[in-house]
Amino acid sequence: MSDSAQLASTSYQSALKVIEGVEPRIAGAIRSELTDQRESLKLIASENYASPAVLLTMGNWLSDKYAEGTVGHRFYAGCQNVDTVETVAAEHARELFGAEYAYAQPHSGIDANLVAFWSILAHRVETPELAAAGVKSMNDLDEDAWEVLRKKFGNQRMLGMSLDAGGHLTHGFRPNISGKMFHQRSYGTDPQTQLLDYDALAAQAREFKPLILVAGYSAYPRRVNFAKMREIADEVGATLMVDMAHFAGLVAGKVFTGDEDPVPHAHIVTTTTHKSLRGPRGGLVLATEEYAPSVDRGCPMVLGGPLSHMMAAKAVALAEARTPQFRSYAQQVADNAKALADGFLRRGATLVTGGTDNHIVLVDVNNYGLTGRQAESALLEAGVVTNRNSVPHDPNGAWYTSGVRLGTPALTSRGFGADEFDKVAELIVDVLSNATPAPTKSGVPGKAKHILADGVADRVRGASAELLNAHPLYPGLEL
Numbered sequence: 001m002s003d004s005a006q007l008a009s010t011s012y013q014s015a016l017k018v019i020e021g022v023e024p025r026i027a028g029a030i031r032s033e034l035t036d037q038r039e040s041l042k043l044i045a046s047e048n049y050a051s052p053a054v055l056l057t058m059g060n061w062l063s064d065k066y067a068e069g070t071v072g073h074r075f076y077a078g079c080q081n082v083d084t085v086e087t088v089a090a091e092h093a094r095e096l097f098g099a100e101y102a103y104a105q106p107h108s109g110i111d112a113n114l115v116a117f118w119s120i121l122a123h124r125v126e127t128p129e130l131a132a133a134g135v136k137s138m139n140d141l142d143e144d145a146w147e148v149l150r151k152k153f154g155n156q157r158m159l160g161m162s163l164d165a166g167g168h169l170t171h172g173f174r175p176n177i178s179g180k181m182f183h184q185r186s187y188g189t190d191p192q193t194q195l196l197d198y199d200a201l202a203a204q205a206r207e208f209k210p211l212i213l214v215a216g217y218s219a220y221p222r223r224v225n226f227a228k229m230r231e232i233a234d235e236v237g238a239t240l241m242v243d244m245a246h247f248a249g250l251v252a253g254k255v256f257t258g259d260e261d262p263v264p265h266a267h268i269v270t271t272t273t274h275k276s277l278r279g280p281r282g283g284l285v286l287a288t289e290e291y292a293p294s295v296d297r298g299c300p301m302v303l304g305g306p307l308s309h310m311m312a313a314k315a316v317a318l319a320e321a322r323t324p325q326f327r328s329y330a331q332q333v334a335d336n337a338k339a340l341a342d343g344f345l346r347r348g349a350t351l352v353t354g355g356t357d358n359h360i361v362l363v364d365v366n367n368y369g370l371t372g373r374q375a376e377s378a379l380l381e382a383g384v385v386t387n388r389n390s391v392p393h394d395p396n397g398a399w400y401t402s403g404v405r406l407g408t409p410a411l412t413s414r415g416f417g418a419d420e421f422d423k424v425a426e427l428i429v430d431v432l433s434n435a436t437p438a439p440t441k442s443g444v445p446g447k448a449k450h451i452l453a454d455g456v457a458d459r460v461r462g463a464s465a466e467l468l469n470a471h472p473l474y475p476g477l478e479l
Contacts, residue, residue, distance in 0.1 A: 005476030008052035012479055015059065031479050038473045041384045041424060041464050045246065045360050045407025046218070048278045049414070049473060050313075051320060057313040058280055066305045070296050082308045089311045092318035096252050097263045099286035103295045104314055105306040106283030109245045112270040113170045114302045115285050117181060119294035120212055120239045120268065121156060122301075159210035159238070162186035163398060164390040165194075166220030166352075166362075168243060182212070194353045194392050195222060202232045209236050215262065216243030219389045219405050221341075221356040226266060227259035233267075242266040245283075247358055249276025249409065252321045253330020267291060276333060276359055276409045278326075279317025282310045329412065333359045336408040339418035343425025349432075352391050352403065361406045364391050368432045372401030374450040378435035379404070381452055382460035384428060400447045415471040423467060427460045 020027040037049070067082040068075045071090075074082070086104055093102035106112035158178065161167030165188040169176045172184035185208050190197045205213060213233045215224055226242060233240035242262035248271040250256045251263065262269050269286040273279035287295050299306060320326060334357070341355045344363060352362040365375040372388030379386050389405035396402045406428075408421065416424075434456045438449035 002476065004052070005474075008056070008474070009477045009479075011052075011056060012477060016479060034474070034477075034479060039383065039465070039468065041427075041468070042410040043384060043386050043406040043408075043424070044410070045387075045405050046275050047407075048274060048276065048409045050274070050278060050280060050317065052474065052477070054278075054280055054313050054317045054320070057316045058309050060309055060312070062309040062312055063307070065308050067308055068299050068305050070299075082306070082311075085308055085312045085315060086306070089315035089318060092315055092322065093284055093286065096318055096322050097269075097286055099263050099269070100289045101287045101292040101295065103285040103287070103298060104282075104311050105298055105303055106270075106285060107303065107307055107310070108281065109243070109270065109272040109283050110170055111303060112245075112272070112283030112285050113178065113243060115295060115298035116241050116268045116270050116287075117158075117178065117212070118301050119285075119287070119291055119298070120241065122297075123239075123291055123294045156182055156212075157208060157210040158182035158184045158212045158214060159205055159208055160184070160186060160212075160214035161217055161220070162188045164394050165189045165392050166217040167214075168216070168218040168245075171214045171216070171243065185210075189220075189353075189392055191393070196220075196224065198225065198228045198232070202235070205232050205236045205238065210238050212241055213238040214241050214243060215266070216245070216247075218246055219360060219362055219403075221337075221351070221353050221358060221360040221362050223256060223260045223357050224262075225259045226262045226264075230265040239268065240266045242269045243271070244269055245272040246275055246360070248272070249278060249321070249326075249330050250334060250358060252277060253327045253333075255330045255334050268295070273314045273317055276330070276407075277317065277321060278329075278409070278413060279321075280310055280313035282307070282314055284314070332417070333408050333412045336412050336416060336418060336421045337361055340406065340408060340421040340425055343422040344429065347425060347429045349425075349429060359408050361408075362389060362391065363404045363406065363428075363432075364402060365404055365432060366395075366402050368435065369445075370432065370435060370437060370450065371396050371447045372403050373399070373448055374435065374437055375404045375432055378450045378452050379428065379431050381450075382427070382431045382457040383464050384424075384431065384460065396447065411471075414468075414473055416467070420467050420471075423463070427463055431456060431460055 016027045066076045067079045071083045089104035090102040158172050160171030163173050170178045172179050187201045215229045230240050271284050273282045285295050337356045337359050341361045350364040350367050376388040386404050388401045389403045390401045391403040394402050434453040435450050437445035438451050440446040
C-alpha cells in the first residue's frame with residue numbers, strides 16, 4: 001500500500017468513527033455507498049470518482065464561513081482564507097482552460113448556467129430609456145430601471161439543443177427556468193444521420209435571431225465544431241454560450257482542441273467540476289474579459305453565499321487536471337468510449353449517430369423491444385448502473401425513453417481499458433437480449449417493468465466482479 005493510500009485510509013477511518021458517534025446510520029450509509037460503488041459497473045456518463053485528496057478537502061472548517069461578494073470585496077469580515085481559496089481555484093481554471101476569466105462560486109451546473117444567462121442579459125440588453133437615464137452598469141440600476149429591464153428581458157430569445165437530440169434541461173426545456181426566462185426554440189439533429197446540421201442550424205438562427213445561442217450537450221455522442229457555432233452566433237448578433245459540463249475533462253485533457261475546444265470561441269463557457277473533470281460537485285463559469293464584470297455579480301444576482309470548502313476542493317481537482325497524468329486519463333476516456341461503441345456495433349446493437357467520438361455512447365433499445373426505463377432497470381438488476389435517456393424523436397417520451405446513456409469516465413478512473421470495455425458491451429447486450437417487458441394488469445406489454453431471464457443477473461454480476469476486482473476502487477482504503 002502506498003503512503004498516500006495509507007494516509008487516506010487512516011483519515012476516513014477516523015472521520016467515520018467521529019460521525020458514528022453522533023449518527024451511526026449516516027456512517028453506515030457512507031460505508032455502504034463505497035461498497036456499492038466498488039461492486040457495480042458504474043457507466044452513468046455524469047458520474048466519476050474523485051480522488052481522496054478532493055474528497056478530503058470538502059470536509060473542513062472552510063464550510064463554516066460566509067463569504068458573499070468577491071475576492072477582496074466581501075460582505076463579511078474574516079474572509080482572507082476564502083480569498084486565497086477562490087483565487088487559487090480561479091487561477092487553476094484560467095490556466096487549465098486558457099480562459100481570460102474564471103468564476104468558481106457556482107454551486108452546480110444549473111447555477112453556473114443561471115449566472116451565465118443573467119450575465120448575458122445584463123451585459124447585452126440595452127434600451128434607449130436606460131441610456132437616457134445615465135445607466136452605465138448594473139450597479140446603477142434603481143427599481144424603475146429594473147422595471148424597464150424586466151419588460152425587455154421577457155422578450156429575449158434563446159436557441160438551444162433540444163432534449164431528445166442530446167441537449168440539457170437548462171438549454172431551454174420548457175419546464176425548466178431557462179424555458180420560462182426566454183422566448184425559446186430548440187435545434188435538433190439531421191433525421192437521417194442524427195448529427196448536428198450546421199447549415200440547418202444557421203438557417204434557424206437567421207430566422208429566429210436569438211440573443212443567446214447555447215451549444216453543448218448531455219447526451220450527444222459526437223464532438224461539436226465551436227468555430228462554426230461562433231460564426232453562426234456572430235452572423236445573427238447572438239452571444240455564444242457553451243455548456244461543457246459533460247466534456248470539460250476532455251477539454252482540460254487536450255483531447256478536444258482547435259475548433260472542438262469551446263473556450264477560444266465562446267463568449268461564456270459553463271461547466272460542472274465533477275463528471276469527466278473528476279472533481280467535487282460544483283460549477284464554474286469561464287468568460288471573456290468583457291463579460292467578467294457581469295459574471296462577478298453572480299452573488300447576489302443568482303447565488304447565495306459561496307461554498308468555500310467546495311471551492312477549495314475545486315482548486316485541488318483543477319490542480320490535478322493540470323498534470324500529464326490527467327491528459328493520459330482524458331485520452332483513455334475517449335479511446336474507451338470508442339472501444340465500447342465498437343463492441344456494441346459488432347454485437348448488433350443500434351447506437352445513436354452510429355458511434356461516438358467523445359465519452360458518451362447512447363444505445364437505442366427499441367430493437368430489444370424495451371423502453372429505456374425497462375433497460376435501465378434490467379441492467380441495474382445485473383449490477384450495471386446506467387441511466388435511461390431520450391433518443392432523437394423518441395416515441396416513448398422523456399420519462400420512459402427509448403435509450404440508455406453510457407459514459408466511460410468512471411470506469412476509466414478505475415483503470416479499465418479497451419479490452420475491458422469490449423467485455424462491458426458484451427455483458428450489456430447479454431442483459432438486454434434476455435430482458436422482456438413485463439405485462440400490465442390487462443395483459444399487454446407495459447413500458448415500466450421488465451422480466452429478466454433466469455440466471456442472467458448472476459452470470460453478469462459474476463463476470464463484472466472479475467473485471468472490478470482486477471481494478472479496485474480506492475485500493476488500500478479500508479473502512
